[in-house]
Every structure is written in C-alpha cells, then in structure tokens.
Amino acid sequence: MSQANIPNITPEISIDREDVINLLLASIALEELGLAHIINAEGEKIQYALGTLNTSPGSILEIDDLININESVQSTLETVLKKELLLQTKLKNVLDIIE
Numbered sequence: 001m002s003q004a005n006i007p008n009i010t011p012e013i014s015i016d017r018e019d020v021i022n023l024l025l026a027s028i029a030l031e032e033l034g035l036a037h038i039i040n041a042e043g044e045k046i047q048y049a050l051g052t053l054n055t056s057p058g059s060i061l062e063i064d065d066l067i068n069i070n071e072s073v074q075s076t077l078e079t080v081l082k083k084e085l086l087l088q089t090k091l092k093n094v095l096d097i098i099e
Helices: 017-050 063-098
Strands: none
C-alpha cells in the first residue's frame, strides 16, 4: 500500500481576540445544542417504550426490556452530564479570558 501524498498547505488565518472569544462561545453553544438533542431523544425513547408516544406500537414491553431501556438512558445521561461539566469548565475559561 502506498503512502498518502499530502500537499504542503500553509493557510494564513488572521483573527483577533474578539473573534476567538466569539468562536469559543459559539462552539460551546453548538455543543449544548447537540446535548439538548440527545436528551430529547432519550426522553422520546422512554415515551416510545412506555407507549405514550403517538407512533408507539400497541404491544407492551416486558419488564426486562424496560429495565434495559432505563439502563441505556441512564448511561447516556451520565455521559451527557460529564460533557456538561467539561463545557462548564470551558465556559469558565472563556469568561476568564474576557475579564
């Protein structure tokens, strides 16, 4: 297999301090938006499993299925919480830069 041929690219990017701060804040906001979508999807997963979502099938799930869904949602939300803590730290650092 041959080695990849990567061209020599040296872009010149010119942004000032205010642009950097705005980009950092925008990145935090976009990550928060993504996490909100994940939380919403987990809520819909529970609604679907319980049959309270309009598109749910008429069948009732077994208790083991509900426990598995609950564990899956709990695991996902724990991961979201960890990401939130990282974003909080990132935001604090950006606010420190602003001051």
